[in-house]
Amino acid sequence: MTPAILTLNAGSSSLKFRVFARQGLALMARGAVSRIGGDAELAARLAGGPEFRSPVAGGDHAAAMQAVLDFIAAHDEGWRIEAVAHRIVHGGTRYTRSTPVTPQVLSDLAALIPLAPLHQPHGLAAIAATRRLLGESVPNLACFDTAFHAGRDALFTHFALPAALFEQGVRRYGFHGLSYQWLAQVLARDHPELHRGRVVAAHLGNGASLCAMRDGRSVDTTMGMTAVDGIPMGTRSGAVDPGAILLMQRSFGMAPDQIEDLIYNRSGLRGMSGRSNDVAALLADGSAQSRFALDFFALKCAQAAASMAVSLGGIDAMVFTGGIGENAAPVRQAILHHMAPLGDFATLVIPANEERMMAIEAAALLD
Structure with missing residues (x-):
């Protein structure tokens, strides 16, 4: 069996996925469910292979997650999913690095929904669907778009508002951190x-x-x-x-x-x-x-x-x-x-x- 990592990026109407080999992180499969909530469809392929398309029954992220898992099961080449990594847009001040998902983490992230209403609920929905379909034996990991910006100088994290509001979380967090973290790695390697x-x-x-x-x-x-x-x-x-x-x-x-x-x-x-x-x-x-x-x-x-x-x-x-x-x-x-x-x-x-x-x-x- 080949140990593998499944990555999920859930949006309001889409669920993108990748399957990577744990050793060496070779890309083994990729795809997405689009038009969740409507005429949903899965488009996916094995690395280097032809595209597979299939309608998705059901209108929510759980149905989309089931379609992804069905594709993996049908095209499994000896993979064993050892972990699922989720893109979570907002980690607030508490989560400044990727972390395993626990009930406390879920509660904390749900409290941040007002700060990322377009993204946070869908990331949490994908976690809930994964936990239900794969069980508790497969760990879920939250990877945060805010984490890369943690640790900046206070000059770059404040608004010109009373300090009490900053202490209550009214501050500059920054986003797209996973993208910038990747750019930093590429620059370190190539430039x-x-x-x-x-x-x-x-x-x-x-x-x-x-x-x-x-x-x-x-x-x-x-x-x-x-x-x-x-x-x-x-x-x-x-x-x-x-x-x-x-x-x-x-x-x-x-x-x-x-x-x-x-x-x-x-x-x-x-x-x-x-x-x-x-x-x-x-x-x-x-x-x-x-x-x-x-x-x-x-x-x-x-x-x-x-x-x-x-x-x-x-x-x-x-x-x-x-x-x-x-x-x-x-x-x-x-x-x-x-x-x-x-x-x-x-x-x-x-x-x-x-x-x-x-x-x-x-x-x-x-x-």
């Missing part, structure tokens, strides 16, 4: 001189943020207490004047749930363009609204990069990752054009691989 230097990393996808890194550690980042802060994203607004939120409540009669839906689901590129949050579609569309949304996104990314450079005392490299960062060359070029006043610096594109980072974390915990 050690840059790894030691002043790196501004941009994880640009449907969720987007920037991170100032030195010696493989987070110094500053654009996201704050929640994953809606910072630069504009696919459907999320990014930073908005708090007064605008108050105006929506007091003068426009919008309830908190309506405002939450607006800033998480109906803003960003989708809201500004009036068309889509898909950058490829916006580039192809070419309408004035689509061009404006992309121009705005590029400008805000560049402004944020300049802010990260100030936190580092300069910039030696700009690293792009994520779906937009890796694949949308015109957007990268527009960002770099705006960054010209910062002088010369290296530019790299490094594919995101949060799943492998989770497998690395899981293997270390098992060992």
Whole structure:
């Protein structure tokens, strides 16, 4: 039997998975269940093999998890799942490294749902489904998107609010930590001189943020207490004047749930363009609204990069990752054009691989 690690990344309507060999972490299978809650479908393949597609009966994460396990059982090549690693967006101040899931951990993470309403419930749903379907003998491990940013200087973790609120958890946490942790490992391996230097990393996808890194550690980042802060994203607004939120409540009669839906689901590129949050579609569309949304996104990314450079005392490299960062060359070029006043610096594109980072974390915990 080949000991293996299963990684899961649960979203509101999707469940992505990878199967890695525990020794050496060779990728053995990958796939995703899409359109959970609707016409759900599993698309999966063994490493190097053809794609397998199948409808998924049932409309929740438990059904999606069952479909993943059924695929693994049907295509098992002598694997033995020894652990399941889950991407959990928010670990708060208590969880600053990957950790085995216990009832206390689950309770603590559920209390953080208000800080990550778009992500946290689905990660917890995947854990519940895994525990029910695989039993207690297979450990579940939580890998946190906030953990990489723990330990930053207090200058980068506070809002300009009374200290009592900071003590109650109103603070800047930062996200996309698994992605930045992977970038730090790749830089240390392939570009050690840059790894030691002043790196501004941009994880640009449907969720987007920037991170100032030195010696493989987070110094500053654009996201704050929640994953809606910072630069504009696919459907999320990014930073908005708090007064605008108050105006929506007091003068426009919008309830908190309506405002939450607006800033998480109906803003960003989708809201500004009036068309889509898909950058490829916006580039192809070419309408004035689509061009404006992309121009705005590029400008805000560049402004944020300049802010990260100030936190580092300069910039030696700009690293792009994520779906937009890796694949949308015109957007990268527009960002770099705006960054010209910062002088010369290296530019790299490094594919995101949060799943492998989770497998690395899981293997270390098992060992």
